[in-house]
Amino acid sequence: MSRLRIATIWLGGCSGCHMSFLDLDEWLIELAARADLVYSPIADAKHFPAEVDLTLIEGAIASDEHRELAKTARRQSKCIVSFGDCAVTGNVTALRNPLGPARNVLQQVYVEHSDPRGVIPHEPGIIPLLLDKVVPVHQVIPVDYYLSGCPPSASRIRALLEALLEGREPLVDIRYG
Amino acid sequence: MAAKTLTIDDHLVSARPGETLLEAIREAGIVIPTLCHLDGLSDVGACRLCLVEIEGQRRLQPACMTMVSEGMVVRTSTPRLQAYRRQIVELLFAERNHVCAVCVASGNCELQRLAAMVGMDHVRYDYLSPDCSVDISHPRFGIDHNRCVLCTRCVRACDEIEGVHTWDVAGRGVQARVITDMNQPWGTSTTCTSCGKCQLACPTGAIFPRGVTVGERPHASERIALIIEARKQRW
Ligand code: SF4
Ligand code: SF4
Ligand code: SF4
Numbered sequence A: 001m002s003r004l005r006i007a008t009i010w011l012g013g014c015s016g017c018h019m020s021f022l023d024l025d026e027w028l029i030e031l032a033a034r035a036d037l038v039y040s041p042i043a044d045a046k047h048f049p050a051e052v053d054l055t056l057i058e059g060a061i062a063s064d065e066h067r068e069l070a071k072t073a074r075r076q077s078k079c080i081v082s083f084g085d086c087a088v089t090g091n092v093t094a095l096r097n098p099l100g101p102a103r104n105v106l107q108q109v110y111v112e113h114s115d116p117r118g119v120i121p122h123e124p125g126i127i128p129l130l131l132d133k134v135v136p137v138h139q140v141i142p143v144d145y146y147l148s149g150c151p152p153s154a155s156r157i158r159a160l161l162e163a164l165l166e167g168r169e170p171l172v173d174i175r176y177g
Numbered sequence B: 001m002a003a004k005t006l007t008i009d010d011h012l013v014s015a016r017p018g019e020t021l022l023e024a025i026r027e028a029g030i031v032i033p034t035l036c037h038l039d040g041l042s043d044v045g046a047c048r049l050c051l052v053e054i055e056g057q058r059r060l061q062p063a064c065m066t067m068v069s070e071g072m073v074v075r076t077s078t079p080r081l082q083a084y085r086r087q088i089v090e091l092l093f094a095e096r097n098h099v100c101a102v103c104v105a106s107g108n109c110e111l112q113r114l115a116a117m118v119g120m121d122h123v124r125y126d127y128l129s130p131d132c133s134v135d136i137s138h139p140r141f142g143i144d145h146n147r148c149v150l151c152t153r154c155v156r157a158c159d160e161i162e163g164v165h166t167w168d169v170a171g172r173g174v175q176a177r178v179i180t181d182m183n184q185p186w187g188t189s190t191t192c193t194s195c196g197k198c199q200l201a202c203p204t205g206a207i208f209p210r211g212v213t214v215g216e217r218p219h220a221s222e223r224i225a226l227i228i229e230a231r232k233q234r235w
């Protein structure tokens, strides 16, 4: 059997889902025996590679950079998993949505509630542009599986990965929060 | 009065006259989702989660508002019903701001349980992300409109059991909100006795005891039925 090419990406999330992935502990060694981690915040790769079998996406889509990376991941992966509540629902990352468009949010954070008053950062090409509305991953690209949880526990991540590694249809339980 | 015989999901079931279909379904050991129904309170048929198919009727009927009748043939879980139920729960999540990860009711929430029950692995609708208020002017309780599903269980518990009617619903559609007295801060209400029955009845994290944090709001809606039981015994 050829080795599976796995990627994980970190969009608008707190990295907690990745921490939970690391909680797989010794099973990570088993995983490493069957798959290669070709792109991830915890792997050394600059660009999202071609021909990825499975990509886990942590976090909601909150900036133009997130949107582009999600699209690239979709184009270059066979299977996409929305990994954790931020990816699935927007969750904590989307708490800013009721405040209105991005400029209101930036104004509130950098000017109104900042002491001393700051300035809104603006470095096109360097600092990603916030989108006016934070959205779940499936509103930007088609998603194959949804793993809710903030974060999903290691045992639930493992159940999903084991099924996908063995080519079985995973039975994903639903547990928000 | 003679018992009524009906067929629920191919099982023959006998029910007492005057019973609702929901009671008969539950006595048959069948679980269907409900949200606005709470044992001990009158039924209003607001949430539509308990819809069932009744042979010979084109429209789906809410089981909590339908009386049993002789010879009724009922289906509780067809693919059509399952699809509608999931849609209803998705719309409830899309309409307000439900962020289970930071909610007082997480782990003790009927809406969260319903999401799992109806297979809501994601929400297909756009989230409305309304700007909702939180009122903590009452010394003992708070109301967070971000989490309210407008089931009116608080309204009925306050009116029917406490006999006070502090709560009501104002506004229409997405603007609808539960209100206290004349739409004033809860803490300034002159009718509220601070009995806490609305908090017991609330299925979500909308009404909560002050001082609780994430996941700490206990779920005790069954205490409403216990209060009614206890009163019967005493009076
Ligand atoms: S789902 Fe929770 S743990 Fe995962 S990124 Fe979002 S906030 Fe962090
Ligand atoms: S009320 Fe229930 S569904 Fe809504 S955020 Fe709180 S725990 Fe989640
Ligand atoms: S506050 Fe709670 S009990 Fe009252 S309508 Fe909202 S969800 Fe229902």
Ligand code: FES
Pocket: B033, B034, B035, B036, B037, B044, B045, B046, B047, B048, B049, B050, B051, B062, B063, B064, B065
């Ligand atoms: S439980 Fe019957 S309509 Fe809500």
